[in-house]
Amino acid sequence: MDYLLEALHVTKLFGALKANDDVTLRVKPGEIHAFLGENGAGKSTLVKMIYGALQPSAGEFRWMGRRVAIPSPAAARKLGIGMVFQHFSLFEALTVAENIALAMPGPFDMKALSARIAGVSREYGLPLEPSAVVADLSVGERQRIEIVRCLLQEPRLLIMDEPTAVLTPQEADQLFVTLTRLAGEGCAVIYISHRLEEVKRLCHNATILRHGKVVANVDPAEETAASLARLMVGGDIHVVRAAAPDAGGAVRLALSGLELEADGPFAVALKDISLEVRAGEVVAVAGVAGNGQAEFFDAVSGERRLADDAMIALDGRPVGRSGVNARRKAGAAFVPEERLGHGAVPGFTLSQNVVLTRHACDPQLARGGFVNREAATGIAARVSKAFDVRKAKPDPEARSLSGGNLQKFVVGRELDRRPGVLVVNQPTWGVDAGASATIRQAIVDLARQGSAVLVISQDLDEIFEIADRIAVISRGQLSDAYPAASLSAERIGLLMAGAHERRESAHAARA
């Protein structure tokens, strides 16, 4: 059997860090090959080398049996390697065809190109209107542009970096049909994903990376999701146990008729959001990225104040027009999605970052206008210990921590206060499995101790793992919250696609 791509003893060093350590793997034509691993296992580094964006420190690549150097992405494309990145590079103000034309080598003929786009998109089940403006398109449609852009160059190897992270279940299903079809035509696919069920369903082969090394090469169909996860983590993942929720707790967080105007052309307005979160329960807000989650977090945290006090109540006290510190003093705590630059100041030490969110509600931290460094250092040490934050020195700068460790710190900093209400946006975004489990368990534990927890997440696995009730946000509107046990993935998918939106506003959004 001839291999399309072989990586032989590839090593990539970043300073002293071995991002890839003696990696050897082989990809056959027509094969959908999964790269599995925790964050930081070296998947992205490996595909960036295959795509020519990085150069290996040692080792070699072979393309159809011949030794090759891939000095740049342009060289990769010339060989027949295409890549769809997790973050798209599209110009929102241009049309689909114009965006694709920009990536094509040589002079272009818009009419012929539009016809080719229509042809390819029809052939592979990727419905796309060449004259549509990108700004109007959903994330799933934008991803299709990227895929079509690759397909037009007739690749022999397509690299997909976490393609389903931003898709609804239905959109993901459609993508799988396309990928299977491509594979049937002999195109190889390298598929990076965290979603093990997906890999089992779709992929013919899986290479599992841990700490930069290949630890296994398996047929995913013969594995279970649990056995794959075990290979990735190197031990059994601790499964969060959600004890039966205590029904009928007091309402601790109440949103009623919450409205917020969009503050920019690409921002989402929040429309008439009502939700109650009771003591003892975890309520999750699911939804596809960009449907108002960021605005929702800003409104609930008080980073943007609301027009009416009654829109938000904490333990019955209206706080809609209060700022973030007044809400913290009322017993709430918040963890934003972005760790660096929002939840923490990258250039500050951990103890300074303790002061960041706790100076108003922890009187000992700022007495008489002076910062109490000893108290802050004490809290940072306590949080680091309780949440197993791994660091090179006692009080390092936030930017030197890995994503998972910093997230444990940012979550732990708030949980350490024992808040009555916790609002978390994307609690385990880009965090490895070990840290995710710790964070999820801590969130559930907090609720079980009588706090109300609101989790905003795009990760359905996470939501089903920890949530007692689930609501879905779509174009700034929130559905009712349903008990998690009563919701299927399909039903959530429908809600994500906007099934609960009121008609007139759906029209308005399209107009």
Next chain:
Amino acid sequence: MRLVLEKRAEHSAKMALLSPIIAIVLTLITGGIIFALRGLDPLAALYVYFVEPLATSWSIEQLIVKATPLALIGAGLAISYRASAWNIGAEGQFTAGAILGAVIPVFLPDLQSPLTLLLMLLLGIAGGMAYASIPAFLKNRFGTNEILTSLMLVYVVQLLLDWLVRGPWRDPQGYNFPKTVAFSGWQTLPSFQLLPPSVGPVYVNLGAVFAVLAVLALAVLMGRTLKGFELSVQGLAPRAGRFSGFARNRTVWFCFLLSGGLAGLAGICEVMSTVGQLQPGISPGYGFTAIIVAFLGRLNPLGALVAAFALAISYLGGESAQVALGISDKTARVFQGILLFYILACDTLILYRLRFQGPAASLVETRT
């Protein structure tokens, strides 16, 4: 072989201190080359420029005179810049402070008491604050770029000063020179001997005391207080600042009023001591040079005090070079500009390290 910049895990405290020193060395080398190109002996010229100003007790006195406004303004600017409030108009606020404080000697020359001194100083601070509040208001209300507005306002107030001393405020007995009456008595700053007379007569005025006090107070503000914490957060990560509950508008107001007030104080002190009256050209660009002071001092008030002396030397050196070497004292500006350029370049090394990298190993093109 190629030179690459590699990001450090944390900022390097060592480099933060080394960077201004490297910058000064590079400035001296560049300055030496410029002197050599003009046919001067570089070492002798650099000696005249940078060592002679320190040679006599009189020149030490002059050094302190020049360093006083630089430290006062530079410390305030350092704090503004830490919070990313870019007040570039300290030169104008300096002038505005001088003008407002001068109202007393111009209209009430006979008002003579210790309280007059205090009143003039307060008016000076108020003038600087008021003038700095214009760009602060425009930024908060309309989102204008404070770099442009604060800078452009410098020229407005300088022209106002020019008009005042040539017109309504001109000294009637002044033989038509563009200046006000000479300030006298309690309308000037008292000075005192810094060292025992046996060592050498080094007189300093009250302004130097204000500068030291201001620097110490600001060092405590930045190092210990929640306000200082707020200012640092706003500069490093504005989004985190909002999450921390700090209002950006209030930070802008605070920074502009603080740095403007200190510039105004420097302005009134200057006309109450060294200059002794209001006239055009009361400042050899202190407000602009203080920007370099702030950066050379690592945006730290204590650092600004040290940096103020370094830049004061360049002023004195310019004057002595004019006498000894016959070159324009504008070369001081050249040195200051080169210095700022090198500091900003060297500061890259605080977050990055330089590394030589060999050619990409072990991957070769397909051999056919």
